Amino acid sequence: MVVDLPLELEREIFEWAARESLTIARRLVFVAHRVKAWVDPILYESVTLYDRSNAVQFLSTAEAKPSHISYVKRLCIHCNVGYWQARRVLALCPELDNLSCWISEPRLRPFLANQRLGGLSFMLSGLAYDAEDSPPDFTNIFYSRVTHLHFTDRWVSWVTWTGFHVLPKLTHIAFLYDITSISDDTKVTNAISDILSTCPSLILCALIYTHSLSSKFDSIEDPRFVAVHVPQAAFGKGEDLLRRKTDIWGKATEGRRKRSGACAVQQASRS
DSSP, rough: OOOOOOOHHHHHHHHHHHHHHHHHHHHTTTTTTTHHHHHHHHHHEEEHHHHHHHHHHHHHHHHHHHHGGGOEEEEEETTOHHHHHHHHHHHOOOOEEEEEEEOGGGGGHHHHHTOOOSEEOOOOGSSSOOOOOOOOTTGGGTTOOOOOOESSSSSHHHHHHHOOOGSSOOOEEEEEEOOOOOOOOHHHHHHHHHHHHHTOOSSSEEESSSOOOOOGHHHHHHHHOOOEEEGGGGGGGTOTTTTTOOHHHHHHHHHHHHHHHHHHHHHHOOO
């Protein structure tokens, strides 16, 4: 027996299936024209460009189907994407919600300046010209809507930064602490503690580490702090940290929940 479903219910079913699997979503666009109209925004909602060939393919699609560009809300541009491709992609996508841009190229600054992002992952020091030696200006309107901010800069850069408290919408912040020839757990611990003490609006402060941490980090008792381990190899494969499979914020939130529970148990045992 064939049952005619209400159109809205039919749409919800197809959209749910598309969100569950991009592989399924790519097949669903061939079911019917109306289904393609429902699924296309989901297919293009999150775009990851791993290299130049990915970027060229995306640009070709944008040229053939310019209306699809408005569907793109989350964009990840890996470091293997060239400057010329990256600038064209950013110019085509002026209304992103989330951006991961891992290219160290100061010439990209004009193409980032007009974005008003909610989520941002990038290397701030990689956008500075060699002659510049000034601290970050977090009062810049570029940061005015950012709630989730993830820096991929080396620790020697971000431990010297101040002024995070002026970010008006910031609730989540994350820093990278990767393997280097020189590491200093004391400096990193002090920097994290200072950020937590000066940013009462922060909900979560994550330290993304690629190697083992010393016991110095146990001194940070603020339940908003959480350390998240990510294999070093993940940063070489262009994984989109905003996608579900490598959802840093999801992992950090879960870690914070467990940490808060442990802190509550410790406080209860002391009383």
